[in-house]
Amino acid sequence: MDEPDEHRDVRQLFAAIVATQPTSSETTSAAVRQGRRIRRRRRVAAAAGGVGLVAAVALSANALQDRDLVMTETPQVAERPATAAPSVPSVPSRGPTATSPTGTRSPGATPLPSKGSSRAPSPGTSVSGADALDPARPVYCGSVVAVDTARARLTFHATMSYRVAGDIHDARPENITVRLAFSEDPVVREFTLPKGTDREWEGPLADRLLEVKRLARGDKKPYVTVEDGKVARISFGLNNGNPTMPTCTDSR
Amino acid sequence: MARRKSDAEFESFADSYAHQLRATAYLLCGNWHTAEDLTQTTLIKIYLAWSRLNRRGELHGYARQVLLRSYLDLRRRASSTEVPVDELPAEPSATGSTVDVDEGIVLARALATLSPIQRSVLVLRYWEDQDVATISRLLDLPEGTVKSHCSRGLAGLRTALSHLGVSSYLGMRF
Numbered sequence: 030m031d032e033p034d035e036h037r038d039v040r041q042l043f044a045a046i047v048a049t050q051p052t053s054s055e056t057t058s059a060a061v062r063q064g065r066r067i068r069r070r071r072r073v074a075a076a077a078g079g080v081g082l083v084a085a086v087a088l089s090a091n092a093l094q095d096r097d098l099v100m101t102e103t104p105q106v107a108e109r110p111a112t113a114a115p116s117v118p119s120v121p122s123r124g125p126t127a128t129s130p131t132g133t134r135s136p137g138a139t140p141l142p143s144k145g146s147s148r149a150p151s152p153g154t155s156v157s158g159a160d161a162l163d164p165a166r167p168v169y170c171g172s173v174v175a176v177d178t179a180r181a182r183l184t185f186h187a188t189m190s191y192r193v194a195g196d197i198h199d200a201r202p203e204n205i206t207v208r209l210a211f212s213e214d215p216v217v218r219e220f221t222l223p224k225g226t227d228r229e230w231e232g233p234l235a236d237r238l239l240e241v242k243r244l245a246r247g248d249k250k251p252y253v254t255v256e257d258g259k260v261a262r263i264s265f266g267l268n269n270g271n272p273t274m275p276t277c278t279d280s281r
Numbered sequence: 282m283a284r285r286k287s288d289a290e291f292e293s294f295a296d297s298y299a300h301q302l303r304a305t306a307y308l309l310c311g312n313w314h315t316a317e318d319l320t321q322t323t324l325i326k327i328y329l330a331w332s333r334l335n336r337r338g339e340l341h342g343y344a345r346q347v348l349l350r351s352y353l354d355l356r357r358r359a360s361s362t363e364v365p366v367d368e369l370p371a372e373p374s375a376t377g378s379t380v381d382v383d384e385g386i387v388l389a390r391a392l393a394t395l396s397p398i399q400r401s402v403l404v405l406r407y408w409e410d411q412d413v414a415t416i417s418r419l420l421d422l423p424e425g426t427v428k429s430h431c432s433r434g435l436a437g438l439r440t441a442l443s444h445l446g447v448s449s450y451l452g453m454r455f
Contacts, residue, residue: 039407039435046389047304 291331294340295324302348308404309352311393319355323348345409346419349401356397391441398422399434406431 302323306316326347327334334343392400401420405411413431417424 035435036407039403039438042388042438043308043392043404043408046392047307 287331291328294327298341298344299324302344305345305404305408306348306352308392308408309349309397309400310355311389315355319348319351322351326351342415345405345411349405349419353397353401387445387447388442391438391445391447394441395434395437399430399437402427402430403434403438 299320303316303320306319306323307313310316310319323344327340327344330343334340392403395403398420402416405416405419406413411419413424413427416422417427420427422430
């Protein structure tokens with residue numbers, strides 16, 4: 030095929046990819062947007078060290094953010110940008126303050142669930158199926174300890190236990206493998222989580238879905254879902270992550 | 282007064298070009314959040330060099346170069362702490378899921394299978410409409426190597442699209 034056709038086809042492909050950007054109203058809560066702004070401004074401040082520069086670049090950043098909002102109804106399709114009116118940088122208000130497991134406090138952080146509150150199924154929690162009574166097939170359990178949108182940091186904890194006749198026994202695995210995957214980012218981060226420890230991961234929190242997938246012994250796939258920067262659901266199933274059989278839920 | 286004028290010019294540039302930078306950044310990194318961060322980093326660097334650049338009229342070329350270098354730097358840093366895999370893990374069950382895997386994300390996944398250099402070459406060549414000589418200069422690679430990356434990148438993209446079942450997308454013939 031001739032080169033102009035090739036050029037046009039690949040460009041069309043790229044245009045289709047770029048057109049998939051998430052729209053703010055669908056995917057991003059105000060808290061997450063604010064968290065991102067704070068994070069960027071901190072980076073700008075660290076890089077620049079000058080008030081004038083911070084103001085100028087924050088202005089540009091806000092223009093980006095505001096254009097996102099404008100584009101909510103009509104996703105952009107790879108066209109050259111139209112000039113938008115400059116927007117005025119706004120000082121984000123301080124959100125609720127929460128304490129991280131390390132004792133630091135940060136603005137905009139989602140209040141923490143109490144540590145261990147959802148580590149193991151509490152007595153009376155609905156557990157169905159024969160698996161729950163089988164010590165050879167432990168109940169995998171864990172929790173998101175903190176979601177700090179301001180610092181874009183996720184702290185999670187995982188443990189494993191099993192239940193016999195209603196009593197919880199801690200199986201104390203040596204290591205649990207934790208995998209983080211984002212719906213829009215086909216890169217998986219994989220960690221080994223030593224027993225009895227929390228793990229922090231720092232990076233951009235996905236708007237739509239942050240999935241913390243914990244794979245222990247390779248055959249169980251419980252998962253944690255964090256939506257819009259908050260702990261939306263913690264669900265640990267026995268049947269390969271099937272949420273219809275939760276052993277431990279914590280809806281916040 | 283001069284500073285204020287300079288800032289106003291920068292804001293005007295950022296307003297008009299940031300969107301294009303962001304789209305290019307997304308094609309490079311495949312993640313809108315990272316793309317916004319790369320855009321921001323690029324804007325900071327442009328601002329720092331603004332007075333020099335504005336006089337020479339090299340704004341867009343410089344911005345493209347900064348964006349590209351920032352992306353490649355990011356990839357180098359990430360490679361020491363993250364373990365990339367070829368495929369996403371199994372999707373979560375449907376209940377309560379907000380995943381909306383649309384066609385564009387599938388296409389982005391195909392693009393993500395390429396190496397950072399191949400992706401950079403393709404984005405510069407076909408999205409930014411740069412010629413081989415310019416790409417060669419931007420990436421500090423011989424022209425032959427650029428052509429080779431381009432050819433292999435297209436082949437890789439074709440293969441990935443085929444595996445994802447979208448080889449006929451948009452009448453793709455490349």
